[in-house]
Amino acid sequence: MPLLGNPRTLRLPSRPAARLAVAGALALAALAVSAPGARADGPAPVTPASVDALVRDYREDTGLPGAAVAVTRGTEVVHAQGYGETPSGEAVTARTPMAVASVSKSFTALAVLQLVEEGRVELDDPVRDHLPEFVTADPRADRITVRQLLDQTSGMSDTGFPSFTRPRPDTLREAVEGMRGAELAADPGTRWEYHNPNSQVAARLVEVVSGRSFADYLEARVFGPLGMDDSSTGDTDRDLPPSAHGHLRVLGRAVAAPEPPAFGNGSGGVLSTAEDMAAWLIAQNNGGAGADGTRIASAESVALAHTPSPVSGSYALGWSVGETRSGARIVEHSGDLFTSTAHQALLPESGYGVAVMANTGMAYGDASAIVEGLVAMIEGGDATVPQPQGQVLLLGTDAVFLLLGAAAVLLSGRGVLRSRRWAGRRAGAPLWRTAARLLPLAGPPVLFAEVHRVVGFLYRGRDVAWIQVPYLYPSFMVLLGAAALGCAAVAAARLAALARGRADWRSRAAER
Template sequence: MIRLLLVLAALLPATPAPAHAAAPPDIDGYVRAYLDHTGLPGAAIAVTHNGDVVRVAGYGHDAAGAPITASTRLPIASLSKSMTAFAALQLAETHRLDLDEPVTRYLPDFRLADPRGAKITVRMLLDQTSGMADSAFPDLKLPQPHSLTEAVTRLKDARLASEPGAEFHYHNPNYEVAARIVEVVAGQPFAEYLKTRLFAPLGMTASTTVDTPPAGAEGYVRAFGIELPVSEPDWFTGGSHGVLTTAEDLAKWLRAQQDGGGVLSPASVRSAHTPAPGRDYALGWRVRDGRASHTGDWFSHTAAQVLLPGGYAVAVVANTGLSLDNEAELLAQDLASVLEGGSPEPSLPAGVVADRVLGAPALAAVGLAVLGVRRARKRHWWRLVPPLLPLVPLVFLPELLGWVFAGRRGTYAQVLYVWPGLVVSLGVVALAGLIVAVARARALVSGTRGRDQEESGETRGDAQWASASRRSGS
């Protein structure tokens, strides 16, 4: 019998050996290569797959030189919006909040300068279609509130950029108002609500939310390839972009996007990830090409989260601030590619490349200024104008950058955080032009005085000659 079994086993076709299994994604290797190539000082990442934690880790160092780890608490900026939306959806599930009711039902003191504000619903706040916008109410340039209550009452001067429900405008006050609704309906401070109803049930014990950046919140800005440590400016972050958390806690947050993690029903989670027809912004998530994502920007840190169709999810926090591009987003998108089997190559952020481009005309302007001063001569007055032209973009720089950043206009100090290389380069060019203009003006004035003196001398000579002629004739 045994012999028969052995013969049959020999005759049966052998089960083909499996093809080489795909190697696990080298997440650590790619992140370290990215930091080495770009000079990014530090980052924290969280990667999950279908509810399982794949990797949580920290890399590099913070602005104080301490190593960043998986338990280092960092600001995630506007990733906080998806958490505020979760809180609102929780209240909607218990029928304490109706997303399609007007905001004024829950906040009677919500009054705008535009009467159309009475039409704004809670859902319009969450999907950013309220009609409020930075172009109509430049939030960053205005005095900042100190509480969610003040954040709502200061909107009495706000006008609308469009009819409520008609257009998408990314605007932080939308989520400040939404957070105020949460605390009014729940009957407890917003930070306490998140702690007890969201963070604690999900096990996010290191997470909290703040209305203003804490003392000592420091990151980096880049200028001409140099990372400069800076303190986060004092601005209002409550409800919109105020959550501080860790890579470990972000992994728990990403896992909750699968089925709600026990704090929200799967149906409500799907609604948070599903935009209205014809739009790509849902409730605290932007959905494009099958991916749900969101980015976040502080002036000293950036963050990004991405949900991939295959079940992977990625979150990244980087300690470089708002710039031409979000560096956490760049790294998160590259990690998403790695997880999907791609082989991305780290590339320099656009801001670093732009600084290199800007440096050349700044240096050229210095050389031309030296040459212009040495060659300053008596010329026409209109030659004073061209060297002064660079002062125009320097004066209107915040407004000009508002076009680049979708209407979000800030102060000069904020522009210096966002793009110090541009401010320095444009300042050098403008100063060089001013020096040349002053030199030409001095030459023009000096030439005019010389001509006046020459004409005066000729007049005196003619008078003296005429007088001498008269004496000689007499």
């Protein structure tokens, strides 16, 4: 359950798609004004009707199949609702479990901070003091602290340890044991670099220190106390229920697809609902206490989770800190899977919290786009819902790539049919010259086989598995696959024709 995007700078898309009026409700106004953080001269309160209108119009503009949305203010749930359908055609409701992807890192950080409160762990303790099984090929890893795992400054990186192309583990214990060959890309505490295994090590630390599985720990210490009855965490894509899978888009149409194989517990394994995420947002905005006063963490721990270190820049402990367009402080984290996305945001000055889960993949950014629209609405600005950047461009490029793929099929068919003529013209040519003519046909098949390395390079060294690339660029992979198969077919036909031609030449020579 991977994430390829860079959540350190969670700048949201900015292209508008539709203009929406913010609806008001007098009955809710007095309640909203009295909520924590409300200001008498502030913008009109957000209402269920205004949230519904925003999401409805966004779905109509983009074709987003389904989403779950939670909006809170202080200790009140403004709205928690599901929209549209799951890949299997069932309605998305406020209690439909969906993947929150890397939003899970904030849950992992809170679990560690609970152990810190109990005195069982210190943030600046070396990880190996509590987790002796955390051994790598780099001796510098002995100095990695618990804090550095959570704020992504451990020095670990995809360049030193592949997150996705390694053999997939099935448990957190296997995930940590599989790091024995890992090398660090920097000294611990000197550089920020987003790396999913950081959170997996942190989750395994929670297991070892607490003496219970990470799933059981979250249920007992977070989900249960907050009444998040439909939330859970899983290890791999096999643990995703049908409702947590999502869609790709091809030619602007959503196509249901299973999530590709990956391990994600601790870094991206939490499943939750609109109702449950509302409870989580309230606790985060209420100093670690739920709506009924049940406390899962101290106010100091929650504040610490929302505070970046000098080395990490804007990244805190499972959260990222920045500013909205109006200059207000925002504490947030996005989550990207290949068939779904999620985004959570806290606005401490107004007391609002927002969470969105959308069942389209990371190439489309739907969850973040909806969050941006909701934040704009909360701030009383232009509540225009932006389409994710490049969505119109993707529609055009899909059409171009698919047309080129069809052309590749036709051209390769023509090449196969004309292979004997091609071979006949080269019957007496030197072998090296004939081989040079065939060599360009190897380009598309080689690129098709190694495309994940190219994508990883374009993602600044992130580790990418081959199976993930069709989820990112489905129409391009159709084109590349058609070109690779076509080139292989033409090359095989030409080689066969050359072999037959040379056999005929030797036969005629023998007769003479």
